[in-house]
Amino acid sequence: MLRVRVEVADRPGSLAGASAIVAECSGDIAQFVVMQRDNGVAIDDLWMTLPAGQSPTDVVAHLGRAEGAHVLGVRTGAAPIEFDAQLDFLAYLFAAPERGVEAFVDMLPTVTDADWAALRDDATGMFAHGAEDCRRAMDAVIELVVSGGLTLLVGRDGNLPWHPAEVRRIVSVLELASLLIAHTTGSAMGTRTGLTSRFVGSYQLA
16 A cells, blocks of 8 residues: 655646546555645645556656646555544453553554554653664654653654644544543453553543
């Protein structure tokens, strides 16, 4: 799955032109999301599949040469943002509240098209949960402070920077997950993990 962020003029036919270029390259658009519209310019994210042997570089080059188009970022191996996956994610938090914080970190990349997520202990600077070796120097990283002296880190290859609309979406998911974790762990008092207990014990809205 190839994800391309492209800036185009916000007028009728602009998206059709980009779609035609993808079709000419034998690609198939799987998902389309408008990230931003402002001052006559639209920023769109296109998820597409390509046939074997078709180079993503060629598709990106063709899109970049389209009239009025400018490619802002590219991501190979992207995951579509699917509503069903988000529901499964929240359902799991309900089903396993005793490790809600760990489950949230483990599953977050799947529902946000990220490469990794981790929690950092701000007191020690060490990772409280998540694989430290996932981080790469060229990654684009979001840092969000949560309760319990923890910071949530979400990263992916910097070839597709995080758009403010994506950051807002992650904040919304984090706030909802925080509420679920804080209010569904009462029955799991004796079995919940130390990290989840720490989170709930110092809970405030993320």
